[in-house]
Amino acid sequence: MGLFSFIKNAGKKVFGKKEAEPTEEEARITALKGAVTQLGIPVDNLRIDLAQQVIVEGSTDNNADREKVILALGNVEGVGAVADNIEVRNPEPESTFYEVKKGDYLSKIAKEVYGDPMKYPVIFEANKPMLKDPDEIYPGQILRIPAL
Numbered sequence: 001m002g003l004f005s006f007i008k009n010a011g012k013k014v015f016g017k018k019e020a021e022p023t024e025e026e027a028r029i030t031a032l033k034g035a036v037t038q039l040g041i042p043v044d045n046l047r048i049d050l051a052q053q054v055i056v057e058g059s060t061d062n063n064a065d066r067e068k069v070i071l072a073l074g075n076v077e078g079v080g081a082v083a084d085n086i087e088v089r090n091p092e093p094e095s096t097f098y099e100v101k102k103g104d105y106l107s108k109i110a111k112e113v114y115g116d117p118m119k120y121p122v123i124f125e126a127n128k129p130m131l132k133d134p135d136e137i138y139p140g141q142i143l144r145i146p147a148l
Contacts, residue, residue: 004070004074004081004082004084004097004142005080005081006074006075006079006080006081006082006140006142007080007099007140010075010077010138010139010140010141011074011075011076011077011078011079011140011141012035012075012076012077013076013077014031014032014034014035014076014077025050028050029048029049029050032048032054032073032076032079033046033048035072035073035076036069036072036073039068039072039129039130040129041060041065041068041069041072041129042060042061042065043058043059043060043065043066043069043086044058044059044060045057045058045059046058046069048073053079053080053081053082053083054073054074054079054081054082054083055082055083055085056069056070056073056082056083056084056085056086057085057086058086058087059086059087059088059089060086060087060088060089061088061089061090062088062089062090062091062092063088063091063092063093063094063095064092064095064126064144064146066084066086066088067094067095067097067144068127068129068130068144069086070082070084070086071097071127071130071142071143071144072130074142075130075141075142093147095126095144095145095146095147096113096144096145096147097142097143097144097145098113098142098143098145099140099141099142099143100137100138100139100140100141100142100143101139102139104137104139105120105134105135105137106120106123106124106134106135106137107120109123109143109145110122110123113145114148119148120134121134122146122148123143123144123145123146126143126144126145126146127143127144131143
């Protein structure tokens, strides 16, 4: 559990307007829940609150799903921080997070973090279903980097 920072102006566009009015808060929460649901990440009792950041609560079986929920919400345009209050029933080691820079591609990242560019499928698999294609990453995106 903790607070994770993201680049607010980068990410998937799931909100109808850039600047939401207070009356649109429920629509924004529904859009964020839809982003998690659409990816098929299993989380029970998902609750999202918008304050100064996105606050997410719920429970899931493992850290991988917890981290994917955090990234699915944080990699949305307009979200600058995600406060994580997700309970993990079967905790395992946490992944590290990596911010994609201009010119990055998965094999380059794999060489940097693992010392082997051929380990890029590990990063790709760890970020499914958010990543549909290993070539579709963008600067400012945050990726999960699992331990080997």
